[in-house]
Amino acid sequence: MDRLGSQLDFVQEAGRLKGVLRQTVLARPARRENSAEHSWHLALMALALAGHAPAGTDIGRVTAMLVIHDLVEVDAGDLSVYADGAARARQEAAEHTAAERIFGLLPPDQAHELLGLWLEFEERVSPEAKFARALDRLQPMLENVRVGGGTWTSWAVTADEVLEKVALIEDGSASLGLFARQMIEQAVRDGILTPGASADPAAR
Amino acid sequence: MDRLGSQLDFVQEAGRLKGVLRQTVLARPARRENSAEHSWHLALMALALAGHAPAGTDIGRVTAMLVIHDLVEVDAGDLSVYADGAARARQEAAEHTAAERIFGLLPPDQAHELLGLWLEFEERVSPEAKFARALDRLQPMLENVRVGGGTWTSWAVTADEVLEKVALIEDGSASLGLFARQMIEQAVRDGILTPGASADPAAR
Numbered sequence: 449m450d451r452l453g454s455q456l457d458f459v460q461e462a463g464r465l466k467g468v469l470r471q472t473v474l475a476r477p478a479r480r481e482n483s484a485e486h487s488w489h490l491a492l493m494a495l496a497l498a499g500h501a502p503a504g505t506d507i508g509r510v511t512a513m514l515v516i517h518d519l520v521e522v523d524a525g526d527l528s529v530y531a532d533g534a535a536r537a538r539q540e541a542a543e544h545t546a547a548e549r550i551f552g553l554l555p556p557d558q559a560h561e562l563l564g565l566w567l568e569f570e571e572r573v574s575p576e577a578k579f580a581r582a583l584d585r586l587q588p589m590l591e592n593v594r595v596g597g598g599t600w601t602s603w604a605v606t607a608d609e610v611l612e613k614v615a616l617i618e619d620g621s622a623s624l625g626l627f628a629r630q631m632i633e634q635a636v637r638d639g640i641l642t643p644g645a646s647a648d649p650a651a652r
Numbered sequence: 653m654d655r656l657g658s659q660l661d662f663v664q665e666a667g668r669l670k671g672v673l674r675q676t677v678l679a680r681p682a683r684r685e686n687s688a689e690h691s692w693h694l695a696l697m698a699l700a701l702a703g704h705a706p707a708g709t710d711i712g713r714v715t716a717m718l719v720i721h722d723l724v725e726v727d728a729g730d731l732s733v734y735a736d737g738a739a740r741a742r743q744e745a746a747e748h749t750a751a752e753r754i755f756g757l758l759p760p761d762q763a764h765e766l767l768g769l770w771l772e773f774e775e776r777v778s779p780e781a782k783f784a785r786a787l788d789r790l791q792p793m794l795e796n797v798r799v800g801g802g803t804w805t806s807w808a809v810t811a812d813e814v815l816e817k818v819a820l821i822e823d824g825s826a827s828l829g830l831f832a833r834q835m836i837e838q839a840v841r842d843g844i845l846t847p848g849a850s851a852d853p854a855a856r
Contacts, residue, residue, distance in 0.1 A: 452831060455700045460798070462696055466689045467681035477671035485670045488692035491719045492666055495766070496659045496758065508712030515695045515715070554700065562699070594664070627656060 451555045458553040461522060468521045471528045471603075472587075475594040483518040483526060486587070490514040493583045500621045501579040509576045510583075513569045516562055517580065520546035529585070529613060530603045543570075572619075582620025585613050586628055593631060597640045607636050608644030655759045662757040665726060672725045675732045675807070676791075679798040687722040687730060690791070694718040697787045704825045705783040713780045714787075717773045720766055721784065724750035733789070733817060734807045747774075776823075786824025789817050790832055797835060801844045811840050812848025 465484040472481040491514045498507045518526075523546035527539045551563040568577050589610070592598035600610065610632050618625025635641040670688040678685050695718045702711045722730075727750035731743045755767040772781050793814070796802035804814065814836050822829025839845040 451703070452701075452827065455703075456794070459693070459697055459700050460794070462700075463678070463693055464680055466678060466685070466693075474667070474670060476668055481670070482689065484692045485686065485688035488688045488695070488719065489663070489667055489670075491692070491695060491715075493663055495716055495719060496663050496666075496762065497656075499655070508715070511695075511712070511715055511719070512699055515692065515699060558700065590660070590664070623656065 454553060454555050455558070458550070461550060461553055462519055464522045465518060468518075468526055470526045470588075471599045472591050473595055473598050473602075474591060481591070483521050487515055487518050490517075490580070490583050490587055493587060494580070497583065497621075497624065500623045502575050502621070505575045505579055509565075510580045513565055513576060513580045514583065516566055517569050517584065519550050520544075520566070522546065522550060528599065528603060529588075530599070530605050530609065572616075575620075578620035580620070582617040582624055585617050586624055589613075589628060589631065593635055593640070600635070600641050604642075606642045606644030607632055610641065611644075658757060658759050659762070662754070665754060665757055666723055668726045669723060672722075672730055674730045674792075675803045676795050677799055677802050677806075678795060685795070687725050691719055691722050694721075694784075694787050694791055697791060698784070701787065701825075701828065704827045706779050706825070709779045709783055713769075714784045717769055717780060717784045718787065720770055721773050721788065723754050724748075724770070726750065726754060732803065732807060733792075734803070734809055734813060776820075779824075782824035784824070786821040786828055789821050790828055793817075793832060793835065797839055797844070804839070804845050808846075810846045810848030811836055814845065815848075 463484075465487070466482055468483040469480045470483055470486055472486070473479070474481050491511045494507055494510045494514055501507065501510070520543040524539060524542040527535060531539070547563055547566055551559045551566065553559070554562065568574055569580055572578055572581050588599065592600050599605070611629070614625060614628045614632065617628045632641065636643050667688075669691070670686055672687040673684045674687055674690055676685040676690070677683070695715045698711055698714045698718055705711065705714070724747040728743060728746040731739060735743070751767055751770050755763045755770065757763070758766065772778055773784055776782055776785050792803065796804050803809065815833070818829060818832045818836065821832045836845065840847050
């Protein structure tokens with residue numbers, strides 16, 4: 449098949465991400481979020497919050513990473529960040545198989561390039577991947593605060609479990625990590641998040 | 653307000669784009685498309701179809717433009733590309749007012765930068781804006797073919813009206829313009845698009 453045909457097959461298959469529902473519940477519109485609009489929101493956050501990335505971070509690369517980061521869910525579906533270890537291991541294997549298939553729809557040179565970008569996001573070593581992953585963790589927290597609990601309530605998550613996730617935000621952006629920590633402390637004070645043992649500052 | 657507070661206000665307000673429904677009907681999931689997931693799909697197309705942009709086109713800038721191009725619809729809503737001239741003039745005025753308000757939520761330097769990027773998209777002079785606008789025109793055509801008519805049927809559009817829109821795709825990308833023209837000729841042969849006067853090659 450010609451290059452354009454392969455590229456359009458990839459674009460069409462990727463479009464199915466609009467039908468993958470996440471755990472996150474939105475305030476407005478009041479419904480569950482899908483992974484395509486989530487990916488868009490993260491790309492927008494990369495543009496708006498670029499100043500919170502470490503100096504020298506390539507924001508164009510962050511944006512591209514966020515646009516493709518959830519494509520594997522077309523095959524593998526979405527899993528809560530609060531799922532247990534066994535479920536996460538199964539999900540990881542399914543996502544790697546999905547990545548080979550979906551990026552493999554592209555001409556080989558582009559498949560190689562985008563699979564590499566996806567792996568970079570997953571491995572979370574480069575400043576770009578760390579910042580992208582920080583935004584991916586921050587966005588559902590913002591939505592949970594907005595709806596007054598969201599997945600924190602439906603999954604019976606405690607503040608200490610959320611604070612574990614904040615470590616990943618801090619690793620990508622010091623200022624966003626600090627903001628997330630303060631937001632969680634406020635959520636506990638507001639009664640929309642249950643305090644956990646390590647929510648006590650002295651225990652951290 | 654501090655910069656982060658302003659940036660997060662903008663991010664939150666922008667999220668309402670998930671609730672703006674477009675005319676485009678998707679095949680899978682079978683429902684109308686919203687403007688947030690549409691923007692994501694276009695950003696993905698920019699990455700996958702980058703090779704069809706004129707040499708030297710800054711794809712990072714195209715992607716950023718596509719991520720923000722529909723934000724004005726949070727206030728102004730979506731309008732069909734086949735709406736009449738008076739409706740389009742009203743829409744244009746509403747979109748400019750919306751752009752001032754929505755980008756104005758950001759700190760002034762960022763508001764200036766993103767408003768400029770949106771105006772660049774609207775003015776369609778730079779190669780980046782021309783390529784971004786070409787993708788914005790191509791994507792609904794791809795969806796219409798996929799669902800066997802879509803807005804072409806519901807708006808009773810003829811091939812000559814669609815071919816007028818193809819001129820804008822050709823202006824952004826010669827190869828995508830050629831592809832779109834062939835796709836429309838095929839759609840007429842397949843009976844999912846009504847032939848119009850200028851669908852006769854001799855009349856173009």
